[in-house]
Amino acid sequence: MRCLCLLSCLLFCNYFPAIARPDFHYRYIPLPESLRDANINQVTPDSKGILWFFSSSGLHRYDGNQVLTFNLTTKPAILANSITCIFIDKTDHLWIATRKGLSRFDLKSWTTARIAPAGSTGDDTGPYITIMGQGLDGTIYVGTRDAKIYRVVQDELLLVADLGHLNPNEVGLASIESINEPVKGELWVVCNGRFVKLFPDAGRFMPPVFYPMKSLAGYINGQLYFAETGDIYFYLERKGIYIFNKHSGLLSRWQHPLNDSIRLRGRVFILPMGVGEMGLFINRIGFVTWNVNTRQCSEVLPIAPPYQRIFRVTTAKSHAGRTYLTLAKGVVLLEQQRTPFRSLLASAEETAIPQSIRCIHRHGNQLYMGSYQEGFIQVDEQTGEKKNIARNFIYTILPWQGDSLLLGSEGDGLLWYHTTKNTLQPFWQDTVQIPWQHRVLNKYTTALTRENDSLVWVGTYNGVYLLNVHTRTAHRLLPESVAGRALQQAKIFDILIAGKERYISTVEGLFLYRPESRELQRLFENTHPDYANESFYDILPVQDVFWGGTNGRGIVLFNRQQQILQEINTSNGLAGNAVYSLQRIGDDVIAATDQGLSIINLVNKQIKNYARHDQLPSNEFNHSAVCRYGNQVYLGTLNGIVAFNMQELVAYHPGKSPVNISFTSFTTGNKSGLQHDFTLPYQSAPALTVSPDIQYFSLRFGGVDPTVSQFYYYYRLNQEAPWQEVGPQQEIAFAGMAPGHYQLQLAARIPGQAVFRELLSIPLTVVPAFYQTWWFRMCVVLAAGVLVFLAFRYRMMQLLKEQQLRSKIAADLHDEVGSSLTRIYFQADMLSMQSGESTALQKIAAASKYALGMMSDMVWSIDARFDTAADLVSRIKDYLNNLQQELDITCVLELQGDYTSRALQQRVRQNFFLIFKEAMTNAARYTSTPAITVRLTFGATTTALLVCNHCSGDSNRMKNYQGGQGMANMQRRAAGMKGALQVSREKDRYCLLLQVPC
Template sequence: MRPMSIIRFLLCLFIMPPAAGYAADGFTFRFIRLPGHVQNTIIHEATADSHGLLWFYNTTGLHRYDGNQVLTFDLVSKPSIHHNSINRLVIDRQDNIWLGTRIGLVKFDTRKWATTVYSPAAGEKNRYANTVIKAISAGSDSSIYLATEDSRLYRVSGKRLQVVMDFKNAAVWPRGDKNITLIAEPLKDQIWVLHNGRLHKIRRNGNGYTKESSYPMPEIAGDITPQTIFHPSGKIVFYAAQSGIYLFDPATGRTTLLPAAVQPDNEKKGRPKLLLLPSGQIAIFYNEQALFLYDINTCRLTASDDNLIENFRHNHVTFMSNQGQKIFFSYDKGIAEVTLQHSPFRNLLQTASHETASHSVRSIYAAAGGSLYISSYKEGFFRLDPDGKKTPISNAFVYRILPWKKDSLLLATEGSGLQWFHTGTQRMQPAAGDTSVLHYATALVRENDSLVWAGTYKGAFLYHSRTGVITTPDIGPVAQQLRDSKVNDILIAGNRRYFATVSGLYVYTPATGFLQRLLPETPADVFNCLQLVNGLLWAGTNGRGLYCIDSAGQIVREYNTRNGLAGNNVYTLAAQGQTIIAGTDQGMSVISEQRREIRSYSRIDNLPADEFNHAAIFVYADRLYMGTLNGITTFTMPELEQYRQSAIQPQVCFTSFATGNRDGLKYDYRLPYRSTPSLTVTPDINFFSLSFGSADQYAALLNYYYRLSASTPWQEIGQKHEISIAGISPGNYTVEVAMRRPGENNIQPVLQIPLTVQPAFYVTWWFRLAVLAATGGLIWLFFRYRMAQLLKEQQLRTQIAGDLHDEIGSTLTRIYYQADMLSMKPDDRHAIQKIADSSKEALGVMSDMVWSIDSRFDTAADLVSRIKDFLRKTEEELDIDCSIKITGNHHARPLSQMIRQNFLQVFKEAVNNAARHAGSPAMTVNIHFAGDMTLEVSNPAAGNTDRIRQYQGGQGIYYMQLRTARMKGRLDIVQEEDTFTLRLTVPL
């Protein structure tokens, strides 16, 4: 028997019995869509870690795929993998990544996000050859074993490599590989090594190792390849390059060749790849040919269907690995995932290849012998046999298939009108009569043995199958509307005929010949399909879900996405008792009228596509066939009732945490690997985002929600796998992520992680306490300052009172005595002059004191004016010449009362002193305003003092220095040769 015939036989026997007995388990296939820079490269050893994230390598380095993005690690990445030439990849139980390279073993610690190199040849001369890693294995206790090109077996011990055994001098077969090509520890402390095509068993005792057995198997002649499986039963299945696939029992030493069906056929199959599945079965895969499942315990062999292998056409698989119920295939253009899934849906003609056009199925008919007659956009009209064989019939596009007799079908085509098809002869012939008006037929319903209702792009017609006569309902005000509409479906219900069209729903009563439009008060909805259940007319619409209409033409119930329908575009309907099956654009819904519940299904439940095609449905016995955009799905209602959707739990995890501030973005990819993951947002972070995902194909099919606390509502993010947040208040939160299956309203939490948003220092309690204390301190200081100011004002008043008492009082006293003396000597003119002088002096002192405390004169301009007045008076009284020069901007410059008063007093004392020492009638005064206020008073010095009035005592210099200190200024008095100069500098 030819190999492909055997495959078809097994397919018929185990996978596709006709009409009944479908297996509970099946395979789902998908190509994992990777970014372009890795999608079109040869990928090696794709495998998943415990969180469902995919790791693989190619010539550009190591990569991690989380369903959202690919992280690449190479020579310049952080962390670096130290060498791009990778030939082995192993993930241990702690999710550490171990890489075999040409420079040794590289450990990628995912928790620390750092790499370490273990070089087995440190200090040796031929270092390059001895560092090439040929095999790696993770033991039962997470011990890492590796073998180098010089046939040494090592174990990672701490930060060094321990030599376990040296096979350099072991006996070799001429054809066998001289290296260790496989290491495995199927049982604790039992290590198996494949060296030179021969199996060796090593026993571990603590840190010691001894070779327990070697298995020469002379009949194999050293041809055992690394395609070797160590089964939990203790038996071994391996592929020998020259002779086939064997089952070996180490307990008995017996070697058995597996059945011929799975043996390699060099002309067609090539070399097999073996993989141990979690179920205990062994997967045997041949590139582009077949996938077998072999059960060691029962010796039962099953083959997958051709639909699965079809996805591997023109894709050469380089590696297989398993993760739970998944098999990952690394191939020459990417990665594929095959999942062993319990599902009621069995799919035909499905394709997952992005390079192959899928079958968009528009009509189905199941014949009694198990064959299916199918029309698709891809291959036209053809027959699909139970063994998977396809027989082309016609290129015509068949929109509807109407069973007529046991061996004949009436076909509604687009472009070829009505056609008869005879199943016995497999031939098509046009229907009788002039059917040009039925050239584009879209619907067929049998009225009786001779008459057929045919829907077209231009109305509905009644066709007589024997005479070819065509009539149309043409009574009623809406007849023209029906003639102008595309008819999508026709339903015969008692004495009424219903037409679902693109312009509404119409009903025709043959007894009266009257045509009317139902639901005239509603918009002209597009109606796609019709079904009668329990006396209610069920109508599928385009965008408004399902209407349930009673005999009076009133809508009594509606079903849409708000109450659980998978989608609002309903393309096909079928009834099974009181259960309605609706195919929509977003999956399939099953509505139980009895229980009043809706259960919806999508690709996550193994449907080939979420969108169903219009009217592509057929019921054969208890089995339903439904056409989709990607092949056919078939099931029975009992299978559907037994299926529980909760059995499918997509695996997702948090994958990265990104924070952004003025310095840019920073990413943390360690979240999946932390023992107690948590997030911290520091005050300098302006925004952050949290990504989640998985390589799991189902994770991309769900809608997601998030919230920051149990008291806040869920926020929908759709199928986006990222949460972005900005402007969040400081505090402690818990980020929760929930999912919702298509067609369901309930959401299910799947992830959570603590989040701490640290406050800025200015909103912390200690800062607020400090601000409160500082505010209190400032208030206290202000109070002390005000008290000091009040004390100063009080002291100033006291000083002014004292000055007035001393200056004015003494002057008035002199005036009193002088006037008293004048009363005794009324003719004494000299006494009268003294009274006048004393009064004038008192007025001058009074004027100076009032001016010094009057706030209206707090400017430099007022001070200059006062200085000029005093200087003019001095010139007149002392009969000397004075010149004054004012420089700098002083017109609008404010001065404090303290500076005005003291500066004027120092100036007056300086002028008096200069006048006292004047040697000639000349005095110069310079005042300059800048950052400081500078006063210079100078005159020639001489011994002549006859003209100086004795207005001052001997304490003038002392008081000038005292006043200068009050102004925080500087006073310099210099006498050089014949010039006397006084310089005062006051900071402004």
């Protein structure tokens, strides 16, 4: 009788999707825009939760963020677009039945293959398949439109039975509607309104058993439920639900009040829900469960009012505790409630207008609430009946005496509502009673707090006033102070009465008012100026400490001395930094935030957070939308109400994984374009390998669970690396990654938690190019070493050849030219002593002698055997000795530094000596004293020559003349050695300094 009354309420009242069946709820799965107008058929999830379904345009795969469509021209291609049903077996093979036969889609290899009848040719058209099923041993069976049953054996269709002799239907055929093997060795088939039992035995079939059921006429839905008692539950179109016992052969009608209404209402889908329990989804009514052992029926989980028109289910499929309902324009997931949270008035479809709840009050079994979508509404918590009371936007509700409620509205001022009389009337019948300056301001009420039996604090968009309910007089708090003027310009959120103090939460800060002294002050102006202008939504006293919910700082704890004691925000575990309401139940504080719900334990200081993945209708709550009824808590969100029992919530322990998610595709890019691999979810040991020619690659992940889009994702490439933020998008892209072996880990951060929950992990190998391998680098090093050695060897050979050539030239000059000049010199000298032309011959002898000296210097300079500093010093000493004898002057040679083992290049040695000779010639010509100082310094980085002599006469003339044209030659020679030549004069001392780098 109870179910009948309940059904009547459901059929003739607006529905309210929630608490009648708390352990199930609907969730709309949004499909991409490309499929919004398609007629979706037979949604089937694979082992990874990825959805497969078909439409008139072909086969579709949806992984939560990407749709793949397969038709006659895609790769891989399907057999035909005229799909009749699909089936996914336990080995991730997708079987596609069409009007032209059967094909198999291997998800692991991403290939399709046609399964043709045995003995047919490749060009033959396959049978028109209407249904598929799988035996307990994994055998695939198919039923055809002409009442034939096949099984798949070694990629061929073998005929099992031909039931075409059964009574044909209106088109002259007897099609197969259902194939099941509930018990090993019994294959149950529905063919044209009757049951047929077949007996597979070692690959053969014994003669079938027919159950005529002549008393029934009509279409039997292919979805059956087989009970352990032998009862088979099935739905007969326009007749209701029947029970057939396979042992006794008796046929009976399901004796339940719902069955009569089902016959007149919509199509019924029978779904297995577990051992001894089946589910019934009834179009235009809702969902119930039936326990076949206890014969008990659950209360109906109705369909939300906005979706009754579109909730016309065409197919239903149960998998892993979830039921997928295929609508004409979308997919709805019917799943078991796994958390203590119950959603009231929540939208199952994310694209629908949400039901934003501003305030809640419970009176008996009735819930009164203010909704931005529907105004002021009433809901019966037991039956789910909803009633729209008025279109006023009610912001806050204050229970008064008996059945009276004082309502604060946005735009209509204060209102009285009487629950028993169901009457709504303005608080002020005559607006003359309101002081003129308050009339407009009082229309927008945001907070109501009862002072006593007569007085009420009323918060508005512009300040607060104290109202006497009986006399209907009001006065505002107008102290002549800066705080008073700021308060009367602020939007009021909450008013807390704490002994002799009144705390007023506003958008402009937190104010303290003491009625006895009429003192008003803005808190924290003197102690913590940063908090003075912070927006406060709510104040909760906890022992001697006040907890303040703020707009951006989370929860601020302070004492009566206005000292900030602590901040609780997202940095230390709170779900969100905007806290709209605070409630305390026992040792727990409930904080409703903009990013979820937080439960703070006062004893152990632990914080537990809950969000959309815990089946909350929304992550964001509304200010003042809170109601407590014992341990039962009701909170208003942007999408309906969430209700829960505090004891059940404390005992609830969420699972480790917040969502059902998997890697869905792997994309690589090179010069040839993009390549996609969609087999990744189905590999037994998935791993990623990136070849050297890949310039870019990305990894997609996702799931059809709507909460997948609610998280921020992070990844890292090894256990020690820091987490890198991906954001809400479900793809990780890489370019130019260094070669190596990585372990790619994907994690999600739960809102309000700093802990990363690892979701997935996969090995990643980036193969190096040949030029990035160790052996190539070693070969390069060896080749470079060989080249350096060959270059050094070649250079040494060239130097050796140069030295040999220089020694040969010097020897040739010395032997050939030197001997000739020597003979000329001696012959001229002898002739000068014998003949009368002594003067001319002496000149010839002198020139020959000078040429011999020049040739000797040249031979010395190019001879490679003298490329040392010691030879240079020896040559300089010889030159100085000869110069002293010839000119009768004194030369002092000073040697500094070690030169015995120092080598000199031929070019340096030659130019250095020539500059020395020129300098000595100039010094000997212009010196005024017989002493010339020569200093040779062999340093670590330079070799220096200093020649100094005394001079007399006009100093400017001497400075400019000494050296003459030879100075330019000396500068040129010094530059050729990359050295520097400087001349200086101090009083009567003239010096020439040559510095050459070693």
